Every structure is written in C-alpha cells, then in structure tokens.
Amino acid sequence: ATSAEPTAAGRSATVLVAYFTRTGNTRLIATQVARALDATLFQIVPAAAYPEDYEAQVAQAEDERQRGYEPPLQAMVPDLDSYETVFLGFPIWGMTAPSVIRSFLSQHDLSGKTLVPFITHGGYGLGNSLAVIAEHAPDARLIDGFSKQCDQERETLREVTRWLESVEIGR
Numbered sequence: 001a002t003s004a005e006p007t008a009a010g011r012s013a014t015v016l017v018a019y020f021t022r023t024g025n026t027r028l029i030a031t032q033v034a035r036a037l038d039a040t041l042f043q044i045v046p047a048a049a050y051p052e053d054y055e056a057q058v059a060q061a062e063d064e065r066q067r068g069y070e071p072p073l074q075a076m077v078p079d080l081d082s083y084e085t086v087f088l089g090f091p092i093w094g095m096t097a098p099s100v101i102r103s104f105l106s107q108h109d110l111s112g113k114t115l116v117p118f119i120t121h122g123g124y125g126l127g128n129s130l131a132v133i134a135e136h137a138p139d140a141r142l143i144d145g146f147s148k149q150c151d152q153e154r155e156t157l158r159e160v161t162r163w164l165e166s167v168e169i170g171r
C-alpha cells in the first residue's frame with residue numbers, strides 16, 4: 001500500500017512507515033521499506049508549510065529547536081491502533097530530530113508498539129536524535145534502526161556559488 005488508507009486486514013495493516021523529508025533523501029528509504037514490507041506509507045507534514053529557501057529553513061529549524069516548539073501537523077495517522085510496528089524516518093536538523101518529529105511523537109500514542117528509526121544526515125551523525133525519540137515515545141519499544149549519510153543542500157549550494165563566481169556572463 002502506498003497511502004495512509006486504513007486497511008481492513010492483513011500484513012500491511014500492521015506496519016506503518018511514517019517519514020518526514022525536505023529534499024527527498026528520507027523519502028527514498030521510506031518508500032523502499034514500505035515496498036519491502038508491504039507497509040502503509042505516511043508522510044509527516046507540518047500544517048504551516050516550511051520555507052523553500054534553505055537558509056530560511058535553517059533559521060526556522062534553529063528557532064523551533066531552541067523554543068522547544070512542536071508545530072501542528074497537517075494530518076494524523078488514520079487508524080493508528082491497527083499498527084504494531086512503526087518505522088519512523090527523518091533527516092537530522094541542527095544535530096537533532098526536526099521539531100515536527102517531536103510533534104508527531106507527542107500526538108501519536110506509540111505505547112506498546114515497536115519503533116524503528118531510520119535517519120539521514122549530511123555527515124555529522126545522529127546528534128541526540130535517538131534520545132529525543134526515546135523521550136517522546138517512552139512506552140514504545142525502540143529498537144536499532146538504520147542511518148545513512150546523504151547529500152546535503154549546504155554542499156550543493158557551496159558548489160553552485162563557486163561555479164557562479166567563475167562563470168563568464170559579463171555582469
């Protein structure tokens with residue numbers, strides 16, 4: 001299944017793959033997990049859209065982290081009770097889990113469920129994200145997950161800036 005439509009019965013009803021992504025790195029992993037396990041895919045989306053601009057997003061993420069803000073979500077997982085296992089995917093933002101992940105965990109009761117994190121980062125590792133998840137889902141069974149270094153926007157933007165400094169367009 002590739003939507004969050006509740007499923008009446010069967011294996012697909014028991015595994016949920018919930019993920020947040022900005023540039024798609026985490027989505028690629030999420031879709032692969034969902035395909036392999038025949039699981040339900042759910043994209044975590046903030047109610048108020050985040051900025052497209054990278055620097056604006058970095059600033060907002062830092063502000064939300066410092067305030068401990070938990071932004072409202074666009075939607076809740078339908079029929080959460082039917083899932084025994086929740087895979088939770090997100091990118092590292094400012095050495096921790098994005099604030100929407102804290103929102104997600106605060107608003108969904110994962111008590112008694114198995115929680116499997118999968119995390120992408122730009123090369124600086126997982127920071128305190130696993131501790132944040134454990135804190136926000138204290139009654140879930142948190143097991144070892146998966147993490148991977150992926151491209152980060154900052155590096156692409158640096159390369160583009162260097163390129164534009166050398167490009168000859170007679171400005």
Ligand SMILES: Cc1cc2nc3c(=O)[nH]c(=O)nc-3n(C[C@H](O)[C@H](O)[C@H](O)COP(=O)(O)O)c2cc1C
Binds near residue numbers: 021023093
């Ligand atoms: C606001 C913001 C903050 C980030 N902070 C970090 C960080 O602290 N450490 C790190 O390794 N990567 C950081 N990154 C890079 C992302 O974690 C990395 O590119 C990730 O794979 C993006 O996943 P996505 O494509 O699913 O959004 C940051 C990216 C953004 C947009």
